Amino acid sequence: MTAKGQPINPDPSVETDYIIHYSLNEFQRGSMVTRFGSPPGKREVYEILEKYGISSTQISDYSVTPAPSVKQARLYADEGISMPAILQVQDAQSVKPSSEVPAPRAQRSKKNGGCGWIVVSIAVISFAFPAFTSERAHSNGEMATPTFAHEMDFGERLDICTDRLNSLAETTTNIWGEDPGFFDDRVSQSFLHPANFSFLAGCMSD
Known part of the structure; x- marks a missing residue:
């Protein structure tokens, strides 16, 4: 849905990756990533699973979520839609390492300074x-x-x-x-x- 409450008409030429999570029984679970032009229905999901040898009669439950990707995040932003939680988590994790980068540099500069003093000391003694x-x-x-x-x-x-x-x-x-x-x-x-x-x-x- 858009911000005005009108349904989105997805472009069939633009395909999106989706993660299909499925359960066969209480203990057997699995997932796969596949691409659809629009959010897949039950029939499309069963057709994909049957291509990989999983019969629809074996499936006890399934769910479909958009796979996190840069393209998908951009499409959601253009339409004014809130990003799925899985995308928000990925963005938070991708920003986090940037704040940790300066520490190794400072440590490396400190090591280089120590080596410089050692070289100067050896030269003076020699x-x-x-x-x-x-x-x-x-x-x-x-x-x-x-x-x-x-x-x-x-x-x-x-x-x-x-x-x-x-x-x-x-x-x-x-x-x-x-x-x-x-x-x-x-x-x-x-x-x-x-x-x-x-x-x-x-x-x-x-």
């Missing part, structure tokens, strides 16, 4: 260990300390130590014929080298 164990570079830095270092400000002292670091790195590279490895205790022309920081630490110390 750089700091050879810097603290470069005894030769640290000793060379102490010997390169300016004579009147205590009378200089931090910037002036750092400039002198950096110049002496660059001079020593160029000299040792020419002697060895190659740049030092990452774990070598001699200074390098590459500024980001652990031995260079060990040299500057010795040079800037009092």
Whole structure:
């Protein structure tokens, strides 16, 4: 029925899925989904069941409900008809998971952040260990300390130590014929080298 109380004339070219629930006796029950152009009557239901080997004399009870589908929901809405309860339940369930989606994302972001800190920690330790164990570079830095270092400000002292670091790195590279490895205790022309920081630490110390 429409909102005005007039019967709906279904389009025979548009078929709808229906669920047929049937009972053969107190314990034997079954169901199947089939398609009709309009709500099926008793004769249509029995014809379908007999095609599958179920005699009408065996049927003690049956019921027919529209199968939930997007097309059917749209047709009900166009006609201003309340949707069957089975469709309403399906819609409520389909909306529910959307509110649960952000939780895994937040958890995944938290895991990614933890992995990032681990990588940074490993990188710092890998750089700091050879810097603290470069005894030769640290000793060379102490010997390169300016004579009147205590009378200089931090910037002036750092400039002198950096110049002496660059001079020593160029000299040792020419002697060895190659740049030092990452774990070598001699200074390098590459500024980001652990031995260079060990040299500057010795040079800037009092």
